[in-house]
Amino acid sequence: MNAKLSTLAFLLSVVVGFTQEPLPKVPEQINHFNHKIFEENKLPPRASFFGFESEDISNIRNSKRFLNLNGDWKFHFVKDPKQRPVAFQNTNFDDSDWKTIPVPSNWEVEGYDHPIYLDERYPFDTKWPNVPTDYNPVGTYRKEINLTAAFLSEETILHFAGAKSAMYVYVNGNYVGYSQGSKTPAEFNITEQLSEGKNLIALQLFRWSDASYLESQDMLRMSGIERDVYLYTQPKVFVSDYYAYTNLDDTYSNGIFKGTVSISNASSKLASRKIRLELVDGETSVHSFTETLEIPAKSTIEFHTDKLLENIKLWSAEIPNLYGLEIILEDEENTKNKEYIKRWVGFKRVEIKKSQVLFNGKSIYIKGVNRHETDPFTGHVVSRESMEKDIQLMKENNINAVRSSHYPNDPYWLELCDKYGLYVVDEANIESHPLAIDEKTQIGNEMSWLPAHITRTQRMYYRDRNHPSIYSWSLGNEAGEGEVFRPTYKWLKEHDDNRIVQYEPAGKDDYTDLYCPMYPKFEYLIKHGESDSDKPSIMIEYAHAMGNSVGNLQNYWDIIEKYPNLQGGFIWDWVDQSLEYKDENGKPYLAYGHDFHPDLPTDGNFLNNGLVDPYRNPHPHLSEVKKVYEPVQFQYQGNGTVEIENKNFFADFSDTELHMRLLVNGKVEYKWTGITVNVLPREFQEIKLDPIPNTFIPEDEYILEISLIQKEASPMLPKGHEIAWDQFMLHEAIKPLSFAPYGKPLKINTSGEDIQIENEKTNLRIDIRTGEIISWIFQGSEITNQPIRPNFWRPPTDNDLxxxxxxxxxxWQDATYNYKAELIEPPKKSRQKVVFKVRYTLPNNEAEVMIVYTLASNGRLKVNYNFEPKQKDLPKIPRIGMYMTLPQNFTEVTWYGNGPEESYWDRKTAVKTGIYNGKIVDQFHRYPRPQETGNKTDVHWAKISNDKISLKVQSGNHLLNTSVWPFVMTELDFNAEKDGAESASGLVPVTKNHGADIKIGNTVQWNIDYLQMGVGGDNSWGALVHDEYIINPQPYTYSFILQPIKN
Known part of the structure; x- marks a missing residue:
């Protein structure tokens, strides 16, 4: 092109640009300000299913009727809604400078705006019922797709499985509809808006809307298209919904099946179709029914079939029997119009009788957890692989129930619960906690909000009603005692007579079938257990598993199993919700609190209450849950007789076997394997063992250990998996603390500020004024160059904070770091020993510790500890003990006591007595926030080693608590002056430290304790450790021996 032509083209383009009509704007978007408008043009709710064109297709992605819209979408983001694009819906809108975003995703994890974590507050300035207008981020999405004439020959449905919070949808420039309710599908029939070739789907999503007042759950507050998006097509005459109602007759052995299929005709003329419904058990038909139907134009009819099925296989979490349900809609004149649907059905009966929830006639126990949908990389977008990992871990750890807190979960999760067996509480996506705290602002008492509430519940019900795993509907979480919940409760009871309906804020009122309290104290559980209330009790939340927690879980279950109307509960909760971030050096850490943004309100690490971390690695307290939830009770009757009780309600033990071991001082003396058991549910069996010793060596400890083992691999449990276990003390050792000195006599030398006690084996130097150890050398190898110090403190757990x-x-923190030591009895020889005495005075003379050190000529050091309070009204003490620091070349630890996991005074049901060993760097757990970790209870002896020597501690008159860290305590400790900002909801202080920040040091700290208080776990916002697990300020005495050993 020559210069003149080029100039002319440029001028023409400028003229066209000035004269081009502006693109049409979207109609005014005001629905998200109006709680009375929560949807427009959405299709009615329906069950989760897909109508394949043939029985030969089982994967939706292989169907010609399915078009996946997941993947990259063009994306535009603004924080101020007034700055959002308003002509984006037009097909010729220029989005060439827009970036892309993956769908599904939360835009906050993709670099747009920030996640906010709050527990009890809204993430915006609340001026209810108004919605923020200045800072209310908006995401605008556009996706171009190509459609063929064949695809468009059928009815075309646009499906959003979940989008938050308020969504306006457009196709090819036309407004399609509006949706709120972020955890149930939004479907739109867009047949009339589509054309062959290129098509545009566009939408705008507002972070906050009036719906946000109903979605204030305790989780990361994020936005975006969170679940799958796709198109699917249906023939003009199609199955629009189905309901497979199941129940049992009064014998609990015969199944009641009522099948309802809704068939819609979108065409303009009468249609004839053959409908066939078949129930199959494997390849065997159990029930089949066929009928030819006439469906009027533009209408929907229902097809019904009823059948009483004798000797049906029942569904339960223990034996999740499923029957295949096939629905086939055929056009005998045109096979292209065929629809084939394959789903699953389970037969169960849920009822309440005599203040008990009965499942298939049995008063089951709910051994449950609460579960949020969360992923460390993708936020609220959870993969199928992650869901499969969750259910496998739950089954491996004897968890039998899950609450979908606090919203309907991904339908695939319910399919897994159906298939592998978990009892489910399905919860409506309703929580208005910040407003529910005050009766004057409770949304639930505003009847104008009833449609928004009841519609969320109805959409959950219709989507999920065919899942046998669901035994209860929940009206929501922490939304107050509102009147809107009464008609919602009534509606559910009218539509479902085979599930219970529950709502925690209702207490024992008439719009909940259960008394389902949160975090009740033991006395309230006992009070309900002893009451004549007609309502059973299942705790909807208990045992708050934040950080180092889940103490006294066994105590809960001792109470539950005592009273018939107490039937278990759901631990809060399953998984920590932190996201993985990286620091300036690229090192990953789990983010919380102000990591997301330093100026945003936050409740800190209160989002991390899981039994597993975000990557699904178990926290130590998960083993306690597994043990307490195990379905077996063992009893040793003496004389080699073991009694086994099957605590299941439906499953026998035919797929298991017993393994047993006789341990003497922690070492296996004898073992039995492959013992066959087949105990029926709720029954007992006795096993006779031979040989079992009748006489015992007094100095030895004899323990019988029993394990119930998975005999062959099952879908969720590998072969050899230990389901349950117990240990029984056959003989407790009578072993006085041995301190026989031998070797050459010790010499005492004073030089300047030091006193040196030595012979050819050992050299101990102490300070002449304080009496504290300056150095200790054994056979040329350094043990320590630091004192053995008293310790009254522990790095606070989340419950402690x-x-x-x-x-x-x-x-007690001050006392640990700032005591004063005084040598009050200088070293004196006594035969082959040297004795000296040190007094430790606390900063304000609260108490005094007197320690007598005795060094033997063979290098052993005996420590006699005596604690004496000096003031009245002292507070409880976190720890009574001592610690020493050693060089980092000590790398191995071995102990005889409880293990292998950490354990505490109120959390040691799940640990076995035995001999354990490991690397010192592995003897602590990186909780999301650094805190107390790694304790071992009931320790007879422990030994730490390097290449040259070992140092062994032997308990004296009291079994020890001990832990060893590859750093000093300050690495874990909490400094209130530097690290204690108040949280937005007044909960646990907001801290800055992370588990990933813990640095392996050049010093090893070895804690050798008389006792440490329990970790608690009733809740993490005020509950104290139970009285029986606290350390009162009273005199304490204990002793131990430190024995150096040349390797």
Missing amino acids: GNDMQNRLKI
């Missing part, structure tokens, strides 16, 4: 331990008990 929640009950203000850092302030209530601060004097």
Whole structure:
């Protein structure tokens, strides 16, 4: 092109640009300000299913009727809604400078705006019922697709499985509809808006809307298209819904089946179709029914079939029997119009009788957890692989129930629960916690909000009603005692007579079938257990598993199993919700609190309450849950007789076997394997073992250990998996603390500020004024160059911070770091020993510790500890013990006591007595926030080693608590002055430290304790450790021997 032509073209383009009509704007978007408008043009709710064109297709992605819209979409983001594009819906809109975003995703994890974590507050300035207008981020999405004439020959449905919070949808420039309710599908029939070739789907999503007042759950607040998006087509005459109602007759052995299929005719003329419904057990037909139907134009009819099925296989979480359900809609004149649907059905009966929930006639126990949908990389977008990992871990750990807190979960999760067996509480996506706290602002008492509430519940019901795993509907979470819940409860009871309906804020009122409290104290459980209430009790949340927690879980279950109307509960909760971030050096860490943004309100690490971390690695307390939830009770009757009780309600033990071991001082003396058991549910069996010793060596400890083992691999449990176990003390050792000195006599030399006690084996130097150890060398190898110090403190757990331990008990933190030592009895020889005495005085003379050190000529050091309070009204003590620091070349630890996991005074049901060993760097757990970790209870002896020597501690008159860290305690400790900002909801203080920040040091700290208080776990916002697990300020005495050993 020559210069003149080029100039002319440029001028023409400018003229066209000035004269081009502006693109049409979207109609005014005001629905998200109006709680009375929560949807427009959405199709009615329906069950989750897909109508294949043939029985030969089983994967939806292989169907010609399916078009996946997941993947990259063009994306535009603004924080101020006034800045959002308003002509984006036009097909000729220029989005060439837009970026792309993956769908599904939360835009906050893709670099747009920030996640916000709050528990009890809204993430915006609340001026209810108004919606933010200045800072209310908007995401605008566009996706171009190509459609063929064949695809468009059928009815075309646009499916959003979940999008948050308010969505306006457009196709080819035309407004399609509006949706709220982020955890149930939004479907739109877009047949009339589509054309062959290129088509545009566009939408705008507002982060906050009036719907946000109903979606204030305790989780990361994020936005975006969170679940799958796709197109699917249906013939003009199609199955629009189905309901496979199942129940049992009064014998609990015969199944009641009522099948309802809704058939819609979208065409303009009468249609004839043959409908066939078949129930199959494997390849065997159990029930089949066929009928030819006339469906009027533009209408929907229902097809019904009823059948009583004798000797049906029942569904339960223990034996999740499923029957295949096939629905075939055929056009005998045109096979292209065929629809084939394959789903699953389970037969069960749920009822309440005599203040008990009965499942198939049995008063089952709910051994459950609460589960949020969360992923460390993708936020609220959870993969199928992650869901499969969750259910496998739950089954491996004897968990039998899950609450979908606090919203309907992905339908695939319910399919897994159906298939592998979990009892499910399906919860409506309703929580208005911040407003529910005050009766004057409770949305639930505003009847104008009834349609928004009841519609969310109805959409959950219609989507999920065919899942046998669901035994209960929940009206929502922490939304107050509102009147809107009464008609919602009534509606559910009218539509479903084979499930219960529950709502925690209702207490024992008439719009909940259960008394389902949160975090009740033991006395309230006992009070209900002893009451004549007609309502059973299943705790909807209990055992708050934040950080180092889940103490006294066994105590809960001792109470539950005592009273018939107490039937278990759901631990809060399953998984930590942190996201993985990376620091400036590229090192990953689990983010919380102000990591997301330093200026946003936050409740810190209160989002991390899981039994597993975000990657699904178990926290130590998961083993406690597995043990307490196990379905077996063992009893040793003496004389080699073991009694086994099957605590299941439906499953026998035919797929298991017993393994047993006789341990003497922690070492296997004898073992039995492959013992056949087949105990029926709720029954007992006795096993006779031979040989079992009748006489015992007094100095030895004899323990019988029993394990129930998975005999062959099952879908969820590998071969050899240990389901349950127990240990029984056959003989407790009578072993006085041995301190026989031998070797050459010790010499005492004073030089300047030091006193040196030595012979050819050992050299101990102490400070002449304080009496504290300056160095200890054994056979040329250094043991330590630091004192053995008294310790009254522990790095606060999350529960500790929640009950203000850092302030209530601060004097013990000060005492640990700021005591004064005084040598009050200088070293004196006594035969082949040297004895000296040190007094430790606390900063304000609260108490005094007197320690007598005795060094033997063979290198052993005996420590006699005596604690004496000096003031009245002292607070409880976190720890009574001592610690020493050693060089980092000590790398191995071995102990005889409880293990292998950490354990605590109120959390040691799940640990076995035995001999364990490992690397010192592995003897702590990186909780999301650094805190107390790694304790071992009931330790007879422990030994740490390097290449040259070992140092062994032997308990004296009291079994020890011990832990060993590859760093010093300050690495875990909480500093209130530097690290204690108040949380937005007044909960656990907001801290800055992360588990990933813990640095392996050049020093090893070895804690050798008389006792450490329990970790608690009733809740993390004030509950104290139970009285039986606290350390009162009273005199304590204990002793131990430190024995150096040349390797």
